[in-house]
Amino acid sequence: MDRNYHVFSDGRLERNNDTVRLVTEDGEKKYLPVENAEALFVHGQVDYNTRLMSFLDDHGVAMHVFGWGDYYSGSIMPKRGQTSGQTLVEQVRAYDDPERRLGLARKFVAGSIHNMRTNVKYYDNRGHDFASIVETLEDCRGNLDEADDVDEAMGVEATARRAYYSIFDAILPEGFVFGGRQYNPPNNEVNSLISFGNSLVYANVVSAIRATALDPAVSYLHEPGERRYSLALDIAELFKPLLTDRLIFRLVNRGQLSTDEFETELNSCLLTESGRKTFSKAFEETLEETVEHPNLKRKVSYQYLLRLEAYKLKKHLLTGENYEPFERWW
């Protein structure tokens, strides 16, 4: 039930009997088995009609649309997702209680710093000297306890992320110059990859939240309404180092993505269609990787970790039991 299908061609998406069919502009027909699909990721220019929407709705399949600029444009979510007034009430209660909101905001930042640190340590052990960055991240984590409000927690996150991003230029090969985070639109290849990867993480978190009765617009670290699904931003923060950044390093360092895979115009630098294909394919393979879960006593996929994170948060909100953020344990 958890496969993502990516559509890169331009053309028409339609219902054909009991499946979804893509008819490309040159008349080629491709079939997307919808039975085991979690979501369709649409990167090309496609037409579709209401008949397709109802069909996807019946099968509980979301459609995430990717466009220009920062890549993610929006999602069309099936109405059949779970809804629960009770869950929404508890979500808002936690938001409205400054102590609880700050507690959750800190957890998201703490988890995210931990996962950044894991990546830094990995490269620190492989011929780089990032000891001072590890130390900065540890300081940030310490300072987090003194953050008195959500803005301060956000500030700690920003400091940590700046330190973390400072290692990128040392890890990436010649030709890939980062020089700090720029987005909307990204200004160079590295920023473009981060934007694209993070938007894939974000869309997958949106799908994971949909599987619970959580409202994706009520968030804790980010301000609700900052973007439409701000809760997805909170949760995505935890997974970006695992899902996006490591993949970028791997693809670029192994030469699977070169600077030829980008289109540069004025102040923007965006992945070409073939670059997006390469990245998405590798991203899907990453989502399917598994790890032994210490409490569930079985192997779970990286993609399922997103779902579990939504469950954990929901459980905290509804039962008051402690929420511990995802921190890479392997």
Added chain:
Amino acid sequence: MMMQYYEVCERELWFLSRNIEIDRENPAVVRGTHVDDETYEEKRRNFSIDGTISLDVLDDGQVLEVKPSSSLVEPAKLQLLYYLWYLDRVVGVEKSGVLAHPTERKRESVELTDENAARVEDAIRGVHEIVTRESPPPAEEKPFCESCAYYDFCWSC
């Protein structure tokens, strides 16, 4: 359903009382619903009484409870006894019941004896105590945890 959950897992009972939705894709849930929907289709009628309980009555007048397997028999029996108790003490009709495991072609008759009625009354008090708690009873590992729809919810921590 409350009686059944009280006997199986108090934490699950608490979740249920708060409408904390289970994972509808869970194979055990899908199977249970399927077995229940597909058996005695022609011979039973569903009744909703006082908006509190919903039960199935067979053509011969017996109250029916279907279990997809013979595991967790006692909880299903308690649930059925509760229906019989409710009919007898609240509605004022005396009925007998039948507990059916269609996949194993087994049926068992259930009667509301004095002893059984006392068991139901104890359970009603127990259920009330659980569902009025602020937070759920802590997770406790049981042999059937792994097949529960709340398994990942309880243990992903």
